[in-house]
Amino acid sequence: MPATTVEREILIEAAPEVVWSxxxxxxxxxxxxxxxxxxxxxxxxxxxxxxxxxxxxxEKDVDLVVPxxxxxxxxxxxFSFRWxxxxxxxxDESNSALVEFSLIEEAGGxxxxxxxxxxxxxxxxxxxxxRYIEEHGHGWGKHFGELRDYVASKPGGATx
Amino acid sequence: MPTAVAxxxxxxxxxxxxxRRRVLDALLEHGEATTTTLAEGLPVTRQAVAKxxxxxxxxxxxxxxxxxxxxxxxxxxxxxxxxxxxMARVAAQWDRRLARIKRxxxxxxxxxxxxxxxRRTQ
Numbered sequence: 001m002p003a004t005t006v007e008r009e010i011l012i013e014a015a016p017e018v019v020w021s022x023x024x025x026x027x028x029x030x031x032x033x034x035x036x037x038x039x040x041x042x043x044x045x046x047x048x049x050x051x052x053x054x055x056x057x058x059e060k061d062v063d064l065v066v067p068x069x070x071x072x073x074x075x076x077x078x079f080s081f082r083w084x085x086x087x088x089x090x091x092d093e094s095n096s097a098l099v100e101f102s103l104i105e106e107a108g109g110x111x112x113x114x115x116x117x118x119x120x121x122x123x124x125x126x127x128x129x130x131r132y133i134e135e136h137g138h139g140w141g142k143h144f145g146e147l148r149d150y151v152a153s154k155p156g157g158a159t160x
Numbered sequence: 161m162p163t164a165v166a167x168x169x170x171x172x173x174x175x176x177x178x179x180r181r182r183v184l185d186a187l188l189e190h191g192e193a194t195t196t197t198l199a200e201g202l203p204v205t206r207q208a209v210a211k212x213x214x215x216x217x218x219x220x221x222x223x224x225x226x227x228x229x230x231x232x233x234x235x236x237x238x239x240x241x242x243x244x245x246x247m248a249r250v251a252a253q254w255d256r257r258l259a260r261i262k263r264x265x266x267x268x269x270x271x272x273x274x275x276x277x278x279r280r281t282q
Contacts, residue, residue, distance in 0.1 A: 006247065006250050006251045006254060008251060008254040008255055008258055009258070010255075010258040010259065010261070010262050012261070012262045012265050012266060013266050013269065014265035014266050014268065014269035015269060018265045018268050018269045018272070019261070019265045021268070022261050022264045022265045022268065023261060028264060031260070031264055032257055032260035032261050032264055033257060109269075110265075112258060112261065112262075114254055114257075114258065116250065116254065119247065119250055
């Protein structure tokens, strides 16, 4: 059977504190995940991720809003959230997917691991649509263009 | 392409049920099996197995073949591959997100290093 858990990792040449801010601060989340992020990096915080028409979500008439709830937030070490539960419902293992980040300090930077589990339990239409849209929307070329613009716009931002 | 999305939804829903995953596991093991054979190895009734097979058949994960008075079911590997591909897509999305996180964090770090070159300890 298909695995129900996805595990990925990457080595980042930055301190855990810096990586932590990128994965937990709304203004940063909106640079790598959704177009808009309304979430606080503290356990139990409810929020939402929004993909906008013309944004990363591509051609759509309305905003796509996906609920998210922070489960665990241990600064510079662990950050986890549940998402894709039905709107208004309390997320648990029966109705949502769990995303767990762990940050491990290494020589030269931080190893960032992500585990998403419970993926096959998420069966509502919006979820597949969000995945499909992110996959096919305007393609990676658009993401890359946005990212390059964002990095270039930061004062003294590195462009390598 | 809404058709692809609808198909994906149906596929996700079909494999979301734990009993259906056990039916699929049993079929992978047996190669081909009847409803009765499958029910013997599972803690559910023959009727329940029959219902699950209908769902799995509808999304194309299994196919039934009439053999005398019985229907013998088997996995359709190409559709199971689709399900695996769906998981691979999720993995690819995380790879892209992690790459974006890396670029963002490294640009922030480079900026901090250029402003406070002595603070970085490595």
